[in-house]
Amino acid sequence: MTGAEENLADLEGKLFEIPEAKFVQLVGFLEKNLERGGDTTPLRLLLAKMRPRMVQVRPPRRNTVKRQFCRPFEELLYNTKSLVPVDGRIPRNAIDPIYKLFEEESDKTDLGAMELELSGMSVDDPLCDAIGSKIWAEAAVNLRSVMVRSQRDSLSKRDLIDKLKGEHIYKALGDVVDILEIADIVQSMRKQLPPRPIQTLSTGVIKIIGEHMDKAIRFAPKKAETLLLVAMGCLEKPWEIMEALEKLALEQKKSIDPTLSALAVRALVTGAEQRLETMRLDLEGGDYKPDSETLARQIADLAKTMLGAKSAVQSSGQGKGLDRQLDRARKSLRDMVTVNILNGADQSIVSNLLLSDAGAFVTGGAGIGSWDLPPDEQKLREAEQRAVALRLCARYAEELGLGGEAEEKLSVLQGQLTSLTTNMIESMHGRFLSTKQRNSAEANLYASVRLVELLAGPDVANDLRLKGVEALEA
Amino acid sequence: MTTSFATSEKFWPLTFGERGVLVPFTTPMLAASRIRGPEIKKAEILVPGLSGGKGTYIIPWKSVPEMFKLTVHDRALHESICEAPDFSPRQIRIAALGTARLGLAGRDACAAARAHLQRDDSLQVTARFFLTLRVVERMATDGASLTLAELTSVAGQQKAHKILSSIAKTLGWDFDTLYDHLEVWSKTVAQIGLTEMPAEAPARRLINRLKPLGEHFAEWRKGETEDQMDSSADAQLAADFCRETWRLATEYATDIDLTVKQPAESLRNWDGTIRSAEKVVHKLLWILDGWEQVVKLWDQTAGRPREEQRSALRDVIRHLPIVPRDELPATSQDTWSGLVNSLRKQIKPVSGEGAATIGIDFDHMLRLEKLKGAPL
Numbered sequence: 001m002t003g004a005e006e007n008l009a010d011l012e013g014k015l016f017e018i019p020e021a022k023f024v025q026l027v028g029f030l031e032k033n034l035e036r037g038g039d040t041t042p043l044r045l046l047l048a049k050m051r052p053r054m055v056q057v058r059p060p061r062r063n064t065v066k067r068q069f070c071r072p073f074e075e076l077l078y079n080t081k082s083l084v085p086v087d088g089r090i091p092r093n094a095i096d097p098i099y100k101l102f103e104e105e106s107d108k109t110d111l112g113a114m115e116l117e118l119s120g121m122s123v124d125d126p127l128c129d130a131i132g133s134k135i136w137a138e139a140a141v142n143l144r145s146v147m148v149r150s151q152r153d154s155l156s157k158r159d160l161i162d163k164l165k166g167e168h169i170y171k172a173l174g175d176v177v178d179i180l181e182i183a184d185i186v187q188s189m190r191k192q193l194p195p196r197p198i199q200t201l202s203t204g205v206i207k208i209i210g211e212h213m214d215k216a217i218r219f220a221p222k223k224a225e226t227l228l229l230v231a232m233g234c235l236e237k238p239w240e241i242m243e244a245l246e247k248l249a250l251e252q253k254k255s256i257d258p259t260l261s262a263l264a265v266r267a268l269v270t271g272a273e274q275r276l277e278t279m280r281l282d283l284e285g286g287d288y289k290p291d292s293e294t295l296a297r298q299i300a301d302l303a304k305t306m307l308g309a310k311s312a313v314q315s316s317g318q319g320k321g322l323d324r325q326l327d328r329a330r331k332s333l334r335d336m337v338t339v340n341i342l343n344g345a346d347q348s349i350v351s352n353l354l355l356s357d358a359g360a361f362v363t364g365g366a367g368i369g370s371w372d373l374p375p376d377e378q379k380l381r382e383a384e385q386r387a388v389a390l391r392l393c394a395r396y397a398e399e400l401g402l403g404g405e406a407e408e409k410l411s412v413l414q415g416q417l418t419s420l421t422t423n424m425i426e427s428m429h430g431r432f433l434s435t436k437q438r439n440s441a442e443a444n445l446y447a448s449v450r451l452v453e454l455l456a457g458p459d460v461a462n463d464l465r466l467k468g469v470e471a472l473e474a
Numbered sequence: 475m476t477t478s479f480a481t482s483e484k485f486w487p488l489t490f491g492e493r494g495v496l497v498p499f500t501t502p503m504l505a506a507s508r509i510r511g512p513e514i515k516k517a518e519i520l521v522p523g524l525s526g527g528k529g530t531y532i533i534p535w536k537s538v539p540e541m542f543k544l545t546v547h548d549r550a551l552h553e554s555i556c557e558a559p560d561f562s563p564r565q566i567r568i569a570a571l572g573t574a575r576l577g578l579a580g581r582d583a584c585a586a587a588r589a590h591l592q593r594d595d596s597l598q599v600t601a602r603f604f605l606t607l608r609v610v611e612r613m614a615t616d617g618a619s620l621t622l623a624e625l626t627s628v629a630g631q632q633k634a635h636k637i638l639s640s641i642a643k644t645l646g647w648d649f650d651t652l653y654d655h656l657e658v659w660s661k662t663v664a665q666i667g668l669t670e671m672p673a674e675a676p677a678r679r680l681i682n683r684l685k686p687l688g689e690h691f692a693e694w695r696k697g698e699t700e701d702q703m704d705s706s707a708d709a710q711l712a713a714d715f716c717r718e719t720w721r722l723a724t725e726y727a728t729d730i731d732l733t734v735k736q737p738a739e740s741l742r743n744w745d746g747t748i749r750s751a752e753k754v755v756h757k758l759l760w761i762l763d764g765w766e767q768v769v770k771l772w773d774q775t776a777g778r779p780r781e782e783q784r785s786a787l788r789d790v791i792r793h794l795p796i797v798p799r800d801e802l803p804a805t806s807q808d809t810w811s812g813l814v815n816s817l818r819k820q821i822k823p824v825s826g827e828g829a830a831t832i833g834i835d836f837d838h839m840l841r842l843e844k845l846k847g848a849p850l
Binding site: 053194195197198199236377380381384388391442443446447449450453457458459461462465 | 543544545546549550576577578580581697699779780781834836840849
């Protein structure tokens with residue numbers, strides 16, 4: 001933890017005690033300062049701590065030129081540390097360098113005037129769309145001309161890549177410009193579609209997508225691809241876009257050609273690979289390392305996406321290359337489950353119980369005689385998360401080819417934990433315990449009971465609870 | 475033990491006692507259940523939407539562990555409630571926090587329960603400091619003043635003693651009487667909190683959150699398409715419940731604030747003040763009972779897919795706390811009658827119930843546990 005993070009460690013709870021009006025004021029003040037530039041790290045850390053209450057309070061976010069600039073591609077943004085570009089997605093860390101480039105290429109007075117006009121204006125205000133449209137048109141022209149200039153020779157291109165700090169940002173710039181050039185069409189589609197992510201690909205949704213693809217090809221034939229990728233970004237199950245393409249092809253929509261299905265499946269497969277890569281990088285360490293329960297949920301979600309992508313690849317007949325790519329990703333995901341959820345489970349759950357002071361209660365266990373400490377909070381939290389992760393992972397283990405292993409692990413751990421807890425309770429019987437020791441014994445008992453419940457269900461766990469309480473009272 | 479139960483479609487109880495208090499179970503089937511009864515032997519649990527029906531099942535409280543497969547947390551909570559002196563919102567809250575504190579609903583719920591129990595104490599101290607400052611500010615005769623910082627030091631407390639003694643004289647009391655009254659008064663109002671108190675009490679925050687929550691339901695409704703009539707109506711109903719409950723709760727909370735704004739008058743009429751404060755606090759706690767669950771249920775869905783939000787909204791509807799008929803001012807009874815009728819039509823049974831009667835829906839259980847750990 002850095003110094004700033006340490007200072008903020010206890011802040012999250014306190015932020016819920018500030019009256020709402022003051023909290024809204026504080027958010028506005030911090031956001032304003034964030035835009036002034038300079039070292040914004042402490043402000044960002046503070047805003048991150050404030051996010052849980054911001055979700056509740058929903059303070060009105062400041063309406064800015066930058067916010068408008070991003071609106072047409074909002075659904076395509078994703079967080080990643082990977083430098084590998086993904087078809088149809090824009091890394092969130094590309095926004096700042098690209099927007100800076102737009103500012104450099106634009107008239108400062110114009111931007112200032114628009115900023116002033118937008119401040120205090122609701123995002124739903126129709127006037128806001130008009131200003132947005134002006135921003136997108138200007139940005140499309142200015143940024144496209146930067147790109148054209150950069151393509152004159154390799155040196156110019158290299159300069160631009162350096163300026164943007166990476167080839168992946170340069171690729172994102174191209175995608176952003178592609179979208180900005182048809183931003184009005186994209187916005188019209190976004191407005192007509194139901195709120196994102198769209199759960200059901202209804203006939204109405206397909207119709208809206210088809211109509212806007214037709215409008216997009218009037219600008220340039222390739223723009224149907226851009227629009228398709230934006231549409232996929234709006235869907236909860238993006239692989240269902242194949243169904244939409246089939247239906248639109250049957251209607252003989254002029255914008256539909258076979259290259260679109262190829263593009264869609266490629267986007268699905270590279271999208272799945274990217275998510276896998278992001279998870280891998282997170283696990284290897286960095287700013288964000290998910291706990292095992294979160295990881296198990298992410299894996300479940302990705303396993304579902306991969307299944308969807310696989311059926312899309314098969315239905316599109318797009319060759320074995322993509323199929324093999326998906327198989328490789330599936331194997332990596334399986335390895336991830338094995339290494340991060342199954343393999344460490346004994347260590348996280350059972351050893352935590354043994355090595356923490358609960359172990360001291362077990363006859364023959366490590367450190368007999370130490371009755372004075374409750375279980376370690378952090379280890380206990382990890383153990384519970386791991387137990388939940390195991391239960392969740394058992395559900396999709398079959399799809400990843402781990403069916404037997406997950407169930408076996410669950411069963412072994414259930415047995416071990418139940419027997420350890422039983423021993424612990426037996427060792428409590430007939431002992432004289434001071435108040436402190438009794439509290440510690442009680443905390444250890446409930447910690448074990450909870451873990452047994454997560455792994456084996458409430459009946460076994462409750463039997464242990466009742467026996468434990470009886471032993472403590474005796 | 476006999477396990478008899480009855481169903482009822484009568485949705486508008488006359489009194490809070492008849493409506494009952496929400497028991498924050500983590501067994502999905504019992505998530506919106508309420509306990510009622512004068513004493514444990516006659517206590518009943520009201521379970522809405524059981525077995526796919528729209529009615530509310532009324533089951534003897536003692537039979538609950540035999541009739542349902544409960545989580546360990548709920549078995550412990552059931553035992554703890556059996557030992558409670560009464561089934562008021564306050565006692566059920568104490569039992570719920572005591573059970574969650576054991577860690578049987580996970581680490582977050584455990585930490586939150588500990589923090590709640592600690593905060594209850596600190597809120598009493600804050601309320602006492604605040605009342606003392608207000609009394610000094612409004613009643614000190616010789617222009618004496620006191621600050622919060624001073625109250626935390628020994629010298630400051632001696633100063634406070636001196637000022638309060640002279641104020642007590644103007645009331646015809648001695649220092650101890652005034653101090654005791656301030657103690658009792660602050661203990662009473664701390665349960666709800668005061669508008670101007672530097673720390674916001676959970677009940678006060680709940681009242682403050684009802685209005686924006688209602689507006690948010692109304693806003694969310696606008697995003698529903700024509701083929702989503704049910705959830706659109708649900709969002710409207712939730713918005714209406716929020717608005718009407720907020721209106722009612724705010725009226726009572728303002729009463730408490732007013733007495734504190736005029737401390738001299740309130741202290742001179744001490745018996746009336748404390749009786750009325752206790753009555754108002756008691757009523758507010760009953761009005762607000764169950765809303766914490768509603769607020770958190772909806773908070774949990776922030777940023778989640780629309781379909782998940784619709785499902786949570788169905789849960790919200792099952793949880794909406796009704797204000798009983800005789801507890802309402804005559805002017806609000808028509809409005810509430812409409813709301814209660816709509817609720818009767820719109821309430822849906824627990825989803826995935828078949829699985830839940832056999833085992834426990836693991837994901838749903840975890841979601842309910844998370845509610846306990848979530849900030850308000």
